[in-house]
Amino acid sequence: MNRLKGKVAVITGGALGLGRATAIRMAEEGAAVAITDVLTKEANDLVDELLARDLQACSWVLDVSREDEVKRVLAEVAKRFGRIDILVNNAGVSGANKPTDQLTEAEWDHVQAINVKGVFFGVKHVIPHLRRAGGGSIINLSSIYGLVSAPDVPPYHASKGAVRMMTKTDALLYAKEKIRVNSIHPGFILTPMVEGFVRELGDEAANRVAIDALHPLGHIGEPDDIAWGCVYLASDEAKFVTGAELVIDGGYTAR
Numbered sequence: 001m002n003r004l005k006g007k008v009a010v011i012t013g014g015a016l017g018l019g020r021a022t023a024i025r026m027a028e029e030g031a032a033v034a035i036t037d038v039l040t041k042e043a044n045d046l047v048d049e050l051l052a053r054d055l056q057a058c059s060w061v062l063d064v065s066r067e068d069e070v071k072r073v074l075a076e077v078a079k080r081f082g083r084i085d086i087l088v089n090n091a092g093v094s095g096a097n098k099p100t101d102q103l104t105e106a107e108w109d110h111v112q113a114i115n116v117k118g119v120f121f122g123v124k125h126v127i128p129h130l131r132r133a134g135g136g137s138i139i140n141l142s143s144i145y146g147l148v149s150a151p152d153v154p155p156y157h158a159s160k161g162a163v164r165m166m167t168k169t170d171a172l173l174y175a176k177e178k179i180r181v182n183s184i185h186p187g188f189i190l191t192p193m194v195e196g197f198v199r200e201l202g203d204e205a206a207n208r209v210a211i212d213a214l215h216p217l218g219h220i221g222e223p224d225d226i227a228w229g230c231v232y233l234a235s236d237e238a239k240f241v242t243g244a245e246l247v248i249d250g251g252y253t254a255r
Contacts, residue, residue: 003235005030008081010074012064012122013091015042017191018141021223022088022230023057024050029231031086032056034077038063056081064091064118071125084129086234089119089140089163094193095155097200108155115159116166123170127179135178137234140167141226142183144249164245171243180242182233187249188220216251 009026013019014035020042023033027050035057037043043059050057058080060073078084095111096103119140130136145153146160167183174181188194188211212219229246232238247253 003029007031007085008083009086010034011088012036015039018223018226019090021227025227025231027055032081035059036062065113067121070121074125078129083133085133085136087126087138089122097153100154111155111159116162130179138181139230139233140183142185144185144187144252147253168243182244184229185247186226187252
């Protein structure tokens, strides 16, 4: 219950899915959590849920593709809680599922603005706060598609490959300052994003069976599978872990 006691965590895209699960688990482990999202109602509802359990939480409206907003919100979080120790760059979108030659520039740029620039802005503007705290942990949500690919969703796959390499670069840049930077690579996880992807394909029941079968363990994951990975990387248990790829994918990439 105290793996993150005394720490302050900022979670982007924290209202639903992986972000929501991570916020809950980190709060339960003693962290004060700043839940940031464009989904104001869902973020506020989660804060109310956590406060009702005597856990520490607050929410901010944040579009991670806007640098001025990222800088401002991080400053407000630090002022509210006194410091920042953890940043979980979770906010992301899947984008248009078209072959590369059919994508528009706008469709490509939309995904990169959130999935790539959002991570860049988060790291850029949290570093001063982590320095003041004497170190910290940055956790970037990549994907199995930052490691391998598939014949679909080109903007998404490109963005997650970028996040993987950004993570390693920043791990090297900031290691001497005791700032650890790691990426998590989920397989298919039962989140609103994946549920929407399954619906797009048509026959939901049949497609769910097919997606389960992609994973050697025989089923897709749950948000908590990723949330506990985030807790580990944020905790002092991972004090010797930086520049690493934590793959949580039911065996998908082991083939």
